Amino acid sequence: MARRNLNDLLAFVTVAREGSFTRAAGVLGVSQSALSQAIAGLETRMEIRLLARTTRSVSPTAAGERLLQAIGHRFDEIEAELDALTEMRDKPAGTVRITCTDHALSTLLMPKLGVLLLEYPDIKLEFDINYGLRDIVADRFDAGVRLGDYIDKDMIALPISPPLRMAAAASPSYFARHPAPTTPNDLTAHRCINFRTSGDGGLYAWEFERDGRKLNVRVDGPLVLNTSAHIVEAALAGLGIAFVLEDEFAPHIEEGRLVRVLEDWSPSFAGYHLYYPSRRQPSPAFKLVVDALRL
Template sequence: MVKRNLNDLLYFVTVAREGSFTRAASVLGVTQSALSQAVSGLEARLHIRLLTRTTRSVSPTAAGERLLSAIGHRFDEIDAELHQLTEMRDKPSGLVRITCGEHAARAILVPKLAPLLLEYPDIKVEFDVNYALRDIVADRFDAGVRFGDTIDKDMIAVPIGPKLRMAAAASPAYFQRHPLPKTPGDLIQHNCINMRMQTAGGLWTWDFERRGKQLSVRVDGQVIFNTSPSIVDAALAGMGIAHLPEDEFAPHLEQGRLVRVLDDWCPPFPGYYLYYPSRRQPSLAFSLVLNALRATPLPLAIGQGAA
């Protein structure tokens, strides 16, 4: 077997991920010139260019993308395993990065993780709150939170909350000026409050179902947001009909500040799942976070991993 210099491979992976020799050198704690020489040496030994260099950026070539895809996660696994060995010696600690939507963070993640973080002060959780469908492997997140039908098949998905229902609602003042919609199709004639999706840049499609019949409606309106609290505020201000998980509207519906419509077109559906790569070796900190979020937590002794 021909021995390879693993440092050169690690240097290449870091530069490809950071998109910059300067940032990669800072992450690795080496000089930029030493880093450049190491990557150039690797390319020379392989007789193929791995990185395209310009004055402003660095990006992998097709060969570089293939190599990054093949070995990048292996360095992550080695790092995670070494970190887990340290945790076996010490108390649970470390950073867990989760990408999620705003509603999931407020309704499930923060309430469920607050007791865990009080019990284990050396565990840290970073929430990347957005509505983009992030690539958790490429962006180096430990896990993400989505609805089950949007999760890739090669991921482990764990239910973390109850079933949800959507709700369409507007203020009483709005319905003094406009008739109540009787079917989802009537929404086309209404001023609806839209949400912009960060990933594709398109507008959120409103989905409805009744007696097995499914309808998707592309609504229109004067205002568009990319966060749910702003949508609720706009609905309260009489700017149109909004469509969000019903608990976003709950206190306003109970107190009459909002009026719900099309209730029979909004059945319950499976709620949020935490998902993570199937090839990942969970750290103890991640295992504790996962267990705290499970819809039905499992007994977990310190030193155990997550299933």
């Protein structure tokens, strides 16, 4: 039996996962035309269509999906084994891909892992800024960073930050025009800056708790955003009351640019966790990342 061209199979797996010849070509470091020819050649030799192409997207056919499920993880295992072989080298090497929020990146990951890159120049890090709960296995991430309450139970979860708190705040100019709320329910009469979640696309219900009593409040206002940094900017501009992690507001509150409200309704909760599949065979580079982030 003639041997299959593994490069063509890898090309198929990459296109199927990326859903785009352009993105897959970038991942593989080849031209889009060469990638298209490789897929066409593979389909011709197998005498079956593997990918359904439209002007906007590429997706596996039924046969392609079966092939992807059968061989996709094999390439992942090969890549993981090659990474593991770097243990035999003097210096760990390889790429570690992590999905996280911009706040976690700026406050935790860059301060701790930037030092790691200086010490181990053969290690590369790739960060995906995303507020949704990415499927790190399907999307081929080594790990993710999310708040502890939002991690699947089948993952290894390592705490990498102390407990966190949320904070509601607005500018002095806003409160010069509106009375400060004294209970979470008062927020329904205020102009609030909403956050749209990446997971289900809904608007985040602000979560409060005091003396064991929990309240989720649906707020309304002139602005909807999906990044916390821009929410802070909107609050500073006097556009309404915002609700983000406490330390994102902290310097502005300390210097009087923002006024905090409802502080007694904001208890602490589980902080950031690094999570990854329990069945994953960690590479030396990934082990160093874990050790650098460990509390």
